Amino acid sequence: MSDDTKNTEWPLWEVFYQPKDGKPFEHAGSVHAPDAEMALQNARDTYARRNEGIALWIVPSDQIIASTPEDVGPFFDPANDKPYRHPQFYSVPRAVKKRK
C-alpha cells in the first residue's frame, strides 16, 4: 500500500466468502477501501447483496502470495501420478457400497 499522500485511490482488497455454515471460503472478487473496516463493509455491500454468504474474509491484495505460471510443472504435475491419494483408487466390497 502506497504512502503517497497525493494518491486518493483506495487500496485493493480481495474478498472471500463462506457460502454456508461449514463450507470452505471462496474467492468472491475485490473491492477498493481505505482501511480494513471499510473493506469489510464494502465487501458486504458488494458481494453479499443476495445472501451469497454468511461470513467474509478480506485480505489486502498486495499481501496475497501466488504461485507463478512457471511453478505449474514443479508444483502440480508430480501429483498427477499419485492415484493412491484419491478414494477412487480403492475398491470396496459391493455389499458395503449398497448400504450407503
Added chain:
Amino acid sequence: MSTFDTIPQTRKEALIEILLRLGDDRLIHGHRLSEWAGHGPELEEDLALANVALDMIGHASSLYAYAAELDGKEDEDYYAYFRDDIDFKNIAMVELPRGDFAFTMARQFLFSAFSYFLYDKLIKTVDDEQFNGMLQKHFKEIKYHLRHSREWVFRLGDGTDESHKRTQDAFDEIWMYTGEMFDMDEADKAAIKHNLFVDVTSFKDEWKNLVNETLEEATLSVPDYDQYMFSGSRQGRHTEHLGPLLAQMQFLRRSHPDAEWK
C-alpha cells in the same frame, strides 16, 4: 387518518398512526438516499448507499402494507402516492435535501442512532405480533446503517481539514431538526397505552451519549442541545422541502391513477 392533532381513539387507530410515522420517516429518508444512485463518491459507496435506501424503502413498504390491511386501503402504495404534504408524519430532518456526502452521513448517523435505541425498546414492548416481527427484522439492518454511518463520521470528521469542516457544518445545520425525534404528542401517548409504542424521551440520554462519544472521537464539536428546535412535522407541519419531493415521487402515479403499476 386525519392530520394535525387528532388523537387516535382505538387501539387500531393508534397502531395505524405509529406504523405511518415509522413508515414515513423511512420512505422519505430512503427517497433522499436513492438520489445518490449513480452519483456516489466511489463505486463501493454507491452500492452501500443504495443498500441503505433499499432497506429503508423496504421497511416503509412493509409498515404501510400492514397499515393498509388494518385501515381498509388497497395496498402500501396508497400511503406513498395518494396523501398530501400535510398528511405525512415524518420528521423534517429526513426531508431536507440530500446535501453533500458529509450531510448525508451526518443525518444517517443521527437518525440511525435514534432508530437503534427506538427499535431496541420497541421490540421489548410492542404487543402486536406482526408489527413486532417487522421491527425485529428491520432492527438488524438498522444496526448496520448505524455502523456504516458512524464509521464514516469518524473518517470525515478526523480526515482532512476540508472533510472536517464539511462534517462540522453538516451537524450544525441538521442540529435544529434533531429535537423532533424526541417530541411526544397525544398520538404517541395513546399508542403507549396500548403497548404499541414507547416513551422516546426515555432513551434520549443514551442517544446523546452515543452522539457525544462519536463526535468527540471524530474530533467534532457537539452543537448545543438547548438551541432552537424545529417541531410539528409529526402533525403535518413540514418544511418547504417535502412538497417538491412528493410532487416528484407522486406525479406519475397520480397522473394515471387507474393504471396498473405494480
Added chain:
Amino acid sequence: MDTQKQLDEFQQRIDNGEKIEPKDWMPERYRKQLIRIMSQHAHSEIVGMLPESNWITRAPSLKRKMVLLAKVQDEAGHGLYLYSGTETLGVERRELVEDYIYGNAKYSSIFNYPTLTYADICVIGWLVDGAAIVNQTMLAKSSYGPYARANIRICKEESFHKKQGYEMLAKMTSGTPEQKRMAQDAVNRWWWPTLMMFGPHDTDSPNSAELIKWGVKTKTNDELRQSFVDRMVMEAEAIDVTLPDPDMKYNEKTGHWEFGEIPWDEFWSVVKGDGPMNRERIKARRKAYEEGEWVREAAMQYARKKKLKEGKAS
C-alpha cells in the same frame, strides 16, 4: 517484443480452450485489447446507471421503485467487478475512470439517449438488457479468466433485469390507452439504438476478427445481432407491441428474421460524441468523481493517521 514462438504457444492455449490468467504470458496487444474492451464494458455499466436512476424518485409504485433501485445498484456492482477484472492487467481503476471522463475512452452509445417516460425504463430492461445478456453470455466464455468470471457473475445477477422490464412493459401494453402509447413510443425510440449496441457490421469492425482469434469473443457482431432480433420479434408479438421496422420479414430458408438498414450515420455520430445526451452523461460522471475526491481523500488521510498512531503505540 513478443517472439513468434511465444505467440504460437499462446495461440495454441487459446485454441485448446484454456483460460488465460493474469500472471500468464500474453501478447502485449492481447493485454491492450482486453484493457480496452473490459474498461469500456465497465464504463458502460456505470454510465448506464444515469438514464435509469433518472426514474428512481418517480417510479410509480413502491415495488417498482425498489426493483429499479436494486437494478441500478447492480449496475454499480457490475462496473465494480469489471474494473476489478481490468485491474488484474496492471492498471488502476482511477486511470481507467479518468480515461473516459476526461479522455477519449468509449462506453456503450445506448446510454447517450434520454429516458423520457417510465416506459423507457421497461424498454431498457427488455431490449437493452436483453441485448446485454446476449453479449455477456458470450463473454462469460471469454479466454481471459477474470473477464469470463466477471461476466458469469453479471449474467447470474442480470437475469432479473430483463424480466422485470418485460413484465412491466407487458402490463403497460395491455393497460390504459396512455400506457400503451408510452410503451409503443419507447419501443420506437429504443429499437434502433439497441441494434447498434452489437457494434458495426462485421465488415466494418476492425477489431472483431482479432478478438475472435484470441477467444475474447466467440461470435461476431452480426451473429449476435441476428440471434437477438430473432428472439425479440417473438417477444414483441407476445406483448402486442410493434417493432418500428417496416422491412422486417421472415426468411423461410435461413430461419431468421431479416431487418431493415440500421441508421449507421447516427451510430457513428453518437460514438464520436454527438448524441443527445453524451455531454450531459460525461458531465454528470465528472461531477460525481470530482465531488467525491474530498471524500476519498478524507478516508485515506484517516487511514494514514490511524496507522501512524498504531505505529507509535506499538
